Amino acid sequence: MNYQKKPNHKFPKGNDSYARFLKGLTPEEYDAHLEERRKRKSMRQAMERVQNEYQDIWISQLHNAAFRCLEKAMVHGDPVAFATVFDRIVGKPTQKIEMNSDDKPLPFDDDLLGD
Numbered sequence: 001m002n003y004q005k006k007p008n009h010k011f012p013k014g015n016d017s018y019a020r021f022l023k024g025l026t027p028e029e030y031d032a033h034l035e036e037r038r039k040r041k042s043m044r045q046a047m048e049r050v051q052n053e054y055q056d057i058w059i060s061q062l063h064n065a066a067f068r069c070l071e072k073a074m075v076h077g078d079p080v081a082f083a084t085v086f087d088r089i090v091g092k093p094t095q096k097i098e099m100n101s102d103d104k105p106l107p108f109d110d111d112l113l114g115d
Contacts, residue, residue: 011018025033066089072081086092 011021022030022033069081069084070089072078073085
């Protein structure tokens with residue numbers, strides 16, 4: 001998969017925009033901001049602990065699911081399993097097909113064929 005997280009930083013690195021933001025806060029807003037940061041940090045740490053704890057189980061289950069899907073495709077000839085194996089395991093092609101809207105639609109009967 002070619003997934004890349006797009007950075008969405010309110011305060012880009014290399015300048016003092018965050019410091020200016022903090023200076024513009026009232027003491028109550030500053031305390032609320034720090035409390036929100038503490039909550040986000042504790043949530044991030046808790047999710048990281050869960051991820052590390054169950055990582056082996058998730059990886060083994062993903063391998064089992066991929067094997068079952070491949071088995072369905074090869075043994076049973078399931079077309080949906082073939083598409084899933086190709087899209088998820090092999091990977092989708094990067095080439096895009098562009099559709100032009102100026103093409104005429106296909107005629108529904110022979111009278112519309114013309115010359």
